[in-house]
Amino acid sequence: MPTSLSAADLLSIFNTQPGATLLLSPEWVIVGASDDYLAATLTERAAIVGQHIFDAFPDNPETPEANAVANVRASLETVLATRQPHDMAPQHYDVPDRTRPGQFVERHWKPRHTPVLDAAGQVQFIIQSVQDITATRLAERQLRDSQAGEQLARADAETQRQRFYDVLMQLPAYIAVYHGPEHIYQFVNPPYQSLFPHRSFAGRPFREGIPEATALGVVALFDRVYQTGEPYYAREMEGWFDFRGTGEPEQVFLNLSLYPLRDAAGNVNGVLDFSYNVTEQVRARRQVEQLNQDLEARVQARTEEAFALQADLLAAEQHQAELKTRLYQVFEQTPASIALLRGPEHRFEYVNHAYQALFPGRALVGHPLAQALPDAVDQGFLALLDGVYRTGETFFGNELPLVIEQPDGRPPRQVYFTFTYQAYHEAGQTAGVTIFAFDVTEQVRARQQREAERQQLHALFMEAPAPIVILDGPELVFQLVNPAYQRVFPGRALLGKPVLDALPEIEGTPVAESLRAVYETGDSFVAQELPLQLARHDGAPLEELFFTFTYQARRNAQGDIDGVLVFAHEVTAQVQARRVVEARETSFRQLADHVPGTLWVTDAAGECTYLNARWYAITGQIPPEGLGLGWTHAVHPDDAAGAGAAFLAANARREPFSCLFRLRQRDGAYRWVIDQGLPRFSAACVYEGMVGTVVDVDEQKLAELAQQRLSAELGAINQQLSRTNVDLDNFIYTASHDLKAPISNIEGLLHTLQQELPASSQNAEVAYILDMMQDSVDRFTRTIDHLTDVSKLQKEHDQPRAAVALADVIEDVRLDLVPLLRQTGGSLSVDVRATPTVLFSEKNLRSVVYNLLSNALKYRHPDRVPDVRVRSRVEGDFVVLEVQDNGLGLDLTREHQLFTMFRRYHTHVEGSGIGLYMVKRMVENAGGRIGVESEVGQGATFTVYLPH
Secondary structure, eight states: OOOOSOHHHHHHHHHHSSSEEEEEOTTOBEEEEOHHHHHHHTOOHHHHTTSBHHHHSOOOTTOGGGOHHHHHHHHHHHHHHHOSOEEOOOEEOOEEOTTSTTOEEOOEEEEEEEEEEOTTSOEEEEEEEEEEOHHHHHHHHHHHHOOOOOOOOOOOSHHHHHHHHHHHHHSSSEEEEEETTTTEEEEEOHHHHHHOTTOOOTTSBHHHHSTHHHHHTHHHHHHHHHHHOOOEEEEEEEEEEOSSSSSOOEEEEEEEEEEEEEOTTSOEEEEEEEEEEOHHHHHHHHHHHHHHHHHHHHHHHHHHHHHHGGGHHHHOGGGHHHHHHHHHHHHHHOSSEEEEEETTTTEEEEEOHHHHHHSTTOOOTTSBHHHHOHHHHHTTHHHHHHHHHHHOOOEEEEEEEEEEOOSTTOOOEEEEEEEEEEEEEETTEEEEEEEEEEEOHHHHHHHHHHHHHHHHHHHHHHHOSSOEEEEETTTTEEEEEOHHHHTTSTBOOOTTSBHHHHOGGGTTSHHHHHHHHHHHHOOOEEEEEEEEEEOSBTTOOOEEEEEEEEEEEEEOTTSOEEEEEEEEEEOHHHHHHHHHHHHHHHHHHHHHHTSSSEEEEEOTTSOEEEEOHHHHHHHOOOTTTTTBTGGGGGBOHHHHHHHHHHHHHHHHHTOOEEEEEEEEOTTSOEEEEEEEEEEEEOTTOOEEEEEEEEEEOHHHHHHHHHHHHHHHHHHHHHHHHHHHHHHHHHHHHHHHHHHHHHHHHHHHHHHHHHHHSOGGGOOHHHHHHHHHHHHHHHHHHHHHHHHHHHHHHHHTTTOOOEEEEHHHHHHHHHHHTHHHHHHHTOEEEEEOTTOSEEEEOHHHHHHHHHHHHHHHHHTOOTTSOOEEEEEEEEETTEEEEEEEOOSSOOOGGGHHHHTSTTOOSOOSSOOOSOHHHHHHHHHHHTTOEEEEEEETTTEEEEEEEEEO
16 A cells, blocks of 8 residues: 555645535534535634534534434434434534624524444544535525416407417427416326316316316316416426326326416305326436435435545654555445546545546556547546646546447547546655546436437427517516517517517506516516507507516526516407407396396305396395395395295206396385296306396296185085094994994894794795894894994004014915915916015004905906915005916906995905905005006906005
8 A cells, every 4th residue: 555645645635625514523523624515604713623522513403493402413423322323304503603692693504423443343533524505405495485486368359268278289398278266277288188187177176087186286286376366387397197087096297287267256166277297307307306316315425434534644653654555445345436646647545445446447546648548548537636736736527538448349438527636745746636526417317308308308399389578687688589479570680689678668567567576576477468569560650459478587506586477468459359259248238227027146155246137126225235145135134044945956956047036116115026047058157157037936836826725625624524424434343343242232133043943844945044044144244344344443553663573574474365366277477576574564564465366266267276476565655566467357448436335347256345345444544546557258357555
């Protein structure tokens, strides 16, 4: 290892190395400091070397929340304890102001502490390396404290909307227009639609068109712009969207701009979405930034470790050889490229691993640079070294390119370096040159990419159909004028001129004042249809032109304002067209005021904007008394709230409106009227409100009320009839109950007579008479029983309902009918899976099923075997039970008699004529109904509707 470098030279190298580094003893006494460290901390080497670090740099008492000393102390203690480097989070650590004792200068740092270990592994020194991030922190603070707001121009006239539509369709950005508080899609341009080829947007709310946006908070941003009227900007906003309809979201980064859109009255009625896809740029930049950060961190850490060894030279001369050894060991570990050249021929005395890696396969140490690196000689680096060796002046190279020949026939590799050539001395004479170089290829290429993107944006501005200019510097010089802007002033030279020189007529107008304010404050400015007196050609007369424009501050890389961006739209034709429309509207109002009927018009919010003269003549109101919701003041107090609510509900749904209410007349009397309205839409299908009429229907309404009174009287009569029916039911129940005892007595006397008559007297005629008497008693008894059942059915009108298993009830009835099934050879099929349970009285349900099934078997057709089918379904609010047979069928011309008590269609089988009557009453008592379909000789289907 060469021994020609003294400890003082090595310390000199440490002190002049690039980067802010401080060398500390294990007791945290300052041993050395680089020039960059002294410059960053506003101090001098002689003032701090030999001091304890916290004596040299105490806490600022004005910022106790920074806790700087305690944080650095904790990091240093961690390094001593672990003997490992420690990276600190960004720190607020103010430095003393040496020009003002007791005062401090604000500073923010990103510190790293690296131990220097001896052969035994003990900490000999600690290198503190810091990165001054004050400018970044102050810029971030300024960004947080500032607000950017911008509004896009609204378009009322159809010509302006069409022009704006053409612009949006041609811009290579994602653009959509939304209307109303629900952000209904009115327009999407082709690039926006191409993002989601599987989705449709027109007429749908934004949260339905892109449901992913709700969770990302984008819907809330739309609401904020709509509610506040302030534009919103987001750079490189991350989102995850299902672009392909596969259910798998993809990551995207967007530069998002949201602008409020306004109606003619200046009220926000929509939002413009203007976005760029910057995914590739963000990913590339983040990769470059991460690589740069990693590289800078490694370079800084390794460089600090390398130069830390120089501090040992201050301790004692006897450790000189050991310090050199340690220094070269650190040089070997640092990613910075380091080389020591000796003599005027620049012979390589030492190169570290990073330097050697730049020139793989080449022998460097011991060879002159011209022999070892002829490609570097051809590119002028030898001449630079000669100048440093000859003059002793240090040379700093910033991002210089170097083309390095590669071995094995591979093409040359171009890299960029930021480096220092510094002479070192022995015995007062220049002995050689040290090289400290950092590979900044990635940073340079990233900057070149950003410049290419800037050129691309410049080209986009030049191709945009909307007028755009860039004004540069405090004089606001036209730096860029796109063709669309130049066409506004076809005969005037603008480029390269200050705006007031190019357009002197704007001096003293709001335009000039607004431009200066934007440049000075950074606050955006938006103007809507601003009238200006301008000349389109030099020397031409002034014309009244109207513009809608946005002024936005342009900032440089440091965040400082260096210009103004102007986005403008000439709307002269639109304003003139709207004035024509307004004149026509005035003419329409005059015409409407002379119409004999009552006319009204509302806006999209439901506020009445027009009432013709007929309204005021009828109601006695005085303009503008009826506007807004003031028309409800002329409505009868009992009807006003309902009429107002009905109108607002119809307006919200964009559907026709109709309401009946009493309207106060000029004389104070009230008359019934019908207020009817229809929604109206613009040519672009934008909802604009309603238009309607008020029609007097007082005579018709009075007639209707009379009809209602008549209906009420009929209802009272029906109630009286119902009470009479109840009385009749009670009479039937009482009569049937009271007749049971006499009939029982007659039956007993008949039996006694049969027993008492001598056998000799009971001839055939007597026996026949006694049988007829017994048959009459039996029929009388059955009739009384039926009347009793009917009476009970009436009194059981409100039987409690329960969930009854329908299949179980049918099976129970089937078991009872087994003898009849066997007798007839009939079959019974049941399918009630659609309705497992029925809410009904179980006893009554069994009676209904029994009557229908037994009738289906009893009234069978003599020519075929009975086939009975039972099925169920749900229909609306009812469970429907169907019983179908292939029996005799019914003559439906007598259907009104079918469910009548004691009426029978077929008399050839035994029956009472009361079964179907009871079925109908039980079903109707529960709120259901029963119907029948039949064809004589083919069969019948009974359908029972039971409440669900």
